[in-house]
Amino acid sequence: MDGYMTIKETAELWGLSPRWIQTLCSDGKIDGAVKFGRAWAIPSDANRPKDSRVTTGEYRNWRKK
Template sequence: MEYISISQAAEKWGITPRRIQVLCKQDRIPGAARIGYVWAIPKDAEKPSDARVKSGKYIKNTMEDAGNAD
Protein backbone atom coordinates (compact mmCIF):
# COMPACT_ATOMS: atom_id res chain seq x y z
CA MET A 1 0.00 0.00 0.00
CA GLU A 2 1.27 3.47 -0.86
CA TYR A 3 1.08 6.32 1.60
CA ILE A 4 1.15 10.10 1.35
CA SER A 5 2.09 12.75 3.88
CA ILE A 6 -0.23 15.17 5.63
CA SER A 7 0.93 18.04 3.43
CA GLN A 8 0.25 16.02 0.28
CA ALA A 9 -3.22 15.07 1.53
CA ALA A 10 -3.91 18.71 2.44
CA GLU A 11 -3.07 19.82 -1.09
CA LYS A 12 -5.10 16.98 -2.62
CA TRP A 13 -8.22 17.64 -0.48
CA GLY A 14 -7.98 21.43 -0.25
CA ILE A 15 -7.88 21.64 3.56
CA THR A 16 -5.17 22.60 6.03
CA PRO A 17 -2.55 20.18 7.31
CA ARG A 18 -3.69 20.90 10.88
CA ARG A 19 -7.24 19.81 10.02
CA ILE A 20 -5.87 16.55 8.61
CA GLN A 21 -3.90 15.97 11.82
CA VAL A 22 -7.14 16.36 13.79
CA LEU A 23 -8.98 13.97 11.44
CA CYS A 24 -6.21 11.39 11.86
CA LYS A 25 -6.27 11.72 15.65
CA GLN A 26 -10.06 11.23 15.63
CA ASP A 27 -9.67 8.06 13.47
CA ARG A 28 -11.76 9.64 10.71
CA ILE A 29 -9.33 8.68 7.92
CA PRO A 30 -9.46 4.89 7.39
CA GLY A 31 -6.03 3.29 7.19
CA ALA A 32 -4.13 6.30 8.53
CA ALA A 33 -1.24 5.19 10.72
CA ARG A 34 1.08 7.07 13.01
CA ILE A 35 4.74 6.27 12.43
CA GLY A 36 6.74 7.98 15.14
CA TYR A 37 5.71 11.65 14.95
CA VAL A 38 4.39 11.44 11.38
CA TRP A 39 1.01 10.37 10.04
CA ALA A 40 0.96 8.10 6.99
CA ILE A 41 -2.26 8.39 4.97
CA PRO A 42 -3.20 5.79 2.35
CA LYS A 43 -2.85 7.25 -1.14
CA ASP A 44 -6.34 6.09 -2.12
CA ALA A 45 -8.05 7.41 1.05
CA GLU A 46 -11.02 9.67 0.46
CA LYS A 47 -11.60 12.98 2.20
CA PRO A 48 -13.89 12.41 5.20
CA SER A 49 -17.16 14.30 5.33
CA ASP A 50 -17.26 17.41 7.49
CA ALA A 51 -19.02 16.47 10.73
CA ARG A 52 -18.78 19.92 12.30
CA VAL A 53 -22.02 21.76 13.14
CA LYS A 54 -22.89 24.22 10.38
CA SER A 55 -26.42 25.21 11.37
CA GLY A 56 -25.31 27.27 14.34
CA LYS A 57 -27.62 25.27 16.60
CA TYR A 58 -25.60 23.83 19.41
CA ILE A 59 -27.07 21.62 22.07
CA LYS A 60 -26.10 22.87 25.50
CA ASN A 61 -26.46 20.64 28.50
CA THR A 62 -26.56 22.99 31.47
CA MET A 63 -27.23 22.27 35.11
CA GLU A 64 -30.61 24.01 34.83
CA ASP A 65 -31.63 21.66 32.00
CA ALA A 66 -30.61 18.64 34.08
CA GLY A 67 -32.78 19.84 36.98
CA ASN A 68 -35.84 20.17 34.74
CA ALA A 69 -35.65 16.58 33.52
CA ASP A 70 -38.00 15.33 36.25
Protein backbone atom coordinates in the same frame (compact mmCIF):
# COMPACT_ATOMS: atom_id res chain seq x y z
CA MET B 1 6.69 4.98 0.99
CA ASP B 2 4.71 3.68 -1.91
CA GLY B 3 0.95 3.98 -1.67
CA TYR B 4 0.97 6.55 1.15
CA MET B 5 0.83 10.34 1.32
CA THR B 6 2.07 12.79 3.92
CA ILE B 7 -0.18 15.17 5.80
CA LYS B 8 0.98 18.07 3.64
CA GLU B 9 0.23 16.22 0.39
CA THR B 10 -3.19 15.17 1.65
CA ALA B 11 -4.01 18.71 2.78
CA GLU B 12 -3.19 20.10 -0.67
CA LEU B 13 -5.19 17.35 -2.41
CA TRP B 14 -8.30 17.76 -0.24
CA GLY B 15 -8.06 21.55 0.16
CA LEU B 16 -7.80 21.44 3.96
CA SER B 17 -5.22 22.68 6.45
CA PRO B 18 -2.47 20.28 7.59
CA ARG B 19 -3.55 20.76 11.22
CA TRP B 20 -7.10 19.64 10.40
CA ILE B 21 -5.73 16.54 8.64
CA GLN B 22 -3.71 15.74 11.79
CA THR B 23 -6.85 16.06 13.89
CA LEU B 24 -8.79 13.76 11.55
CA CYS B 25 -5.98 11.18 11.73
CA SER B 26 -5.74 11.26 15.51
CA ASP B 27 -9.53 10.95 15.83
CA GLY B 28 -9.46 7.87 13.57
CA LYS B 29 -11.65 9.40 10.89
CA ILE B 30 -9.28 8.56 8.00
CA ASP B 31 -9.31 4.83 7.34
CA GLY B 32 -5.88 3.25 7.10
CA ALA B 33 -3.92 6.23 8.49
CA VAL B 34 -0.86 5.02 10.40
CA LYS B 35 1.44 6.98 12.68
CA PHE B 36 5.20 6.46 12.36
CA GLY B 37 6.91 8.32 15.19
CA ARG B 38 5.57 11.86 14.83
CA ALA B 39 4.50 11.58 11.18
CA TRP B 40 1.27 10.23 9.74
CA ALA B 41 1.08 8.04 6.64
CA ILE B 42 -2.25 8.28 4.83
CA PRO B 43 -3.17 5.77 2.09
CA SER B 44 -3.24 7.29 -1.40
CA ASP B 45 -6.71 5.85 -2.03
CA ALA B 46 -8.21 7.16 1.23
CA ASN B 47 -11.48 9.03 0.90
CA ARG B 48 -12.01 12.45 2.42
CA PRO B 49 -14.19 12.04 5.53
CA LYS B 50 -17.53 13.80 5.78
CA ASP B 51 -17.42 17.08 7.70
CA SER B 52 -19.76 16.49 10.63
CA ARG B 53 -19.49 19.93 12.21
CA VAL B 54 -22.75 21.90 12.57
CA THR B 55 -22.67 24.86 10.17
CA THR B 56 -26.34 25.86 10.17
CA GLY B 57 -26.07 28.32 13.03
CA GLU B 58 -28.66 26.31 14.92
CA TYR B 59 -26.69 26.56 18.15
CA ARG B 60 -25.86 30.25 17.89
CA ASN B 61 -26.62 32.12 21.14
CA TRP B 62 -27.83 28.93 22.81
CA ARG B 63 -27.15 30.33 26.27
CA LYS B 64 -29.53 33.25 25.76
CA LYS B 65 -32.55 31.05 25.07
